[in-house]
Amino acid sequence: MQVSCRLRGGGRSHRSGSRGHVDTVLSALNGLIWSKALIALCLGAGLWFSFRTRFMQVRGFVEMTRLTFSGKSSNAGVSSFQALAMSMAGRIGIGNIAGVATAIAFGGPGAVFWMWVMGFLGASTSFVECTLAQIYKEKDAEGRYRGGPAYYIEKAMGLKWYALAFAFATLIAAGLLMPGVQANAIADSIVNACRGGSVCGDLSGEILGMPAATALKAGIGVTVAAMLAVVIFGGVKRIARFAETVVPFMAIAYILTAVVVMVANIDFLPTMFRIIFESAFGAHAAFGAMLGLAVEWGVKRGIYANEAGQGTGPHAAAAAEVSHPAKQGYVQAWAIYFDTMLICTSTAFLVLATGMYNVVNPAGGMLHEALPGVQAGAGFAQAGIDSILPGWGAGFLAVALFFFAFTTMLAYYYMAETNLTYLNNHVSRPGRTLLLRLAITGMVIFGAVRSAEMAWMLGDIGVGVMAWLNIVAILILQKPALQALRDYEQQKKQGLDPTFDPDRLGIRNADFWRKAP
Structure with missing residues (x-):
């Protein structure tokens, strides 16, 4: 789940009337939820879990890589790789x-280093929350695996109200608010790629009484919604199959593009790495004054990108067919490395290796301005690609954003459906599921043609509430995940393919794993 690229809580104009007051209240609430306290909590949790797991993200790297590409699906669950692809979506x-x-732009090149740090620490956080999801998963009425924070909060903590709060926040954020924003990004990227070209025709006129660009966005919204419906109406199995095919393809294509750009600028690579590390610690002459911002924005972006601790990954993790919960914990730890160290780093290198980025001076103006008039965002990556492959930047970014955003919408739907099932007392109700599917496809169409500013704000609030609820929960509930890790490692030392027995470990309410008497 990706949050907006806006600077939270700042740079927002005040509009008159009730809408302006609502925006002001939501902006203040958003800034409160996504304050430095949440950033510190995520960073602290990553450090704590790294020590508690004895840095399993280092010791277990070979094992997590092996498990990622092994395992099989079943009638009830998906394979480890399919679950990985669903979470990566x-x-x-x-x-x-x-x-x-x-x-x-706001933290300087040093933010990239702190993003790496958050990715490294977040791998252990992801292990804990996703192992918990496996321990406390269950089968729904149709025999499919379901699980996630709401499930382990209820079963391990015994706080039904707490679990309901998480499930409701996730249903609203993932099911209603965020899909439209992703659709808006798809529509905007395609329109931007079409401007000035002959593929889409003249976008300066009108079509059916509305601006041509708006009509094009509406058509894109309907098309994307139809494509989304084809996948989500096929259920979790179809989502898993689609994700395992598309996610690797889109990720590898994006990484290869970044590699091409870096190779073309290979003489600058040593300088790029020097700038990253020097500015990360305030030693670079130009960016030295931004040390605090480098840490803040690097950690914040790491949290936003890899989602460790936010409670999103456990939903897909619980759907995996594994013989031991720690197996999927390992796989989801590997997902953090892939997302942060490869995908996010590819974007960073695209813009840094080419010098196609601006850096905002905290005191006003620009510390570094290579792209006058270009706001922070996808335009940096577009300019980086265009510097090597002229004319390809906008088109490639439109394709990349389409795949990235479309698969994210699939993940949103699966999370929303899982929490809807929980709110329905762990029973799938076809009528309510149909309403959710219609609602999410409707929000895709609506979001494609409308401004996404308020939706982003509301979605950010929903995700922020999820993060607060989940991180506090896993800090309290960490013991079963740590027991599962030790049990897995002990069985591996004995040469066994680990299996899980919660009764032997003294873990209660893990009913799915209990052996029949």
């Missing part, structure tokens, strides 16, 4: 392009 979104560029 939510992690890899428009924020991996526009968001990383924003971190560089």
Whole structure:
């Protein structure tokens, strides 16, 4: 799940009337939820879990890589790789392009280093929350695996109201608010690619009484909604199959593009790395004054991009068919590396290796301005590609953003459906599921033609509430995940393919894993 590339809580004009007051209240609430306290909590949790797991993200790197590409699906669950692809569909979104560029603009090149730090620490956080999701998963009425924070909060903490609060926040944020924003990004990127070209015709006139660009966006919204409906009406299995095919393709294509750009600027690479590390610690002459901002924006972007601790990844993790919960915990830890160290880093290198980025001076003006008039966002990456492959930047970014945003919408739907099932007392109700599917496709059409500013704000609030609720929960509930890790490692030392017995470990309410008497 990707959040907006706006500078939270700042740079917003005040509009008159009730809409302006609503925006002011929502902006203040958004700034409160996504304050430095949440950033510190995420960073602290990553440090704590790294020590508690004895840095499993280092010790277990070979094992997590092996498990990522092994395992099989079943009638009830998907394979480990399919679960990984489903979670990656939510992690890899428009924020991996526009968001990383924003971190560089407001935090300087050093933000990239702190983004790496957050990715490294976040791997352990992801292990804990996704292992918990596996331990406390269950089968729904149709025999499919379901799980996530709402499930482990209720079963392990015994706080039904707490679980309901998380499920409701996720349903609203993922099911109603965020899909439209992704659709808006798709529509905007395609319109931008068409401007000045002959593929889409003249966009300066009118079609059916509305501006041509708006009509084009409406058509894009309907098309994307129809494509989304084809996938989500096929259920979790179809979502998993689509994700495991599309997610690797789009990620590899994006990474290869970044590699091409870096190779073309290979003479500048040593300088680029020097700038990153020097500005990360305030040693660079131009960006030294931005040390605090580099840490803040790097950590913030790392949290937003890899989603470790936000409670999004556990939904897909619970759907995996594995013999031991720690297996999927390992796989989801690997997902953090892939998202941050490869996808986000690709964007960073696209803009830094080419010098196609601006850096905002905290005191006003610009510290570095290579692109006059270009706002922080996808335009940085577009300019980087165009510097090597003239004329390809806008088109390639439109394609990349389409795949990134479309697969993110699929992940949103799956999270919303899982929490709707929880709110329905763990039972799938076809009528309500149909309403959710219609609502999310409707929001895609609506979001494609409308401004996404308020939707972003509301969606950010929903995701922020999810993060607060989930991180506090996993800090309290970490013990079963740590027990599962030790149990897995002990069985591996014995040469076994680990299996899980919660009764032997003294873990209660893990009913799915209990052996029949």
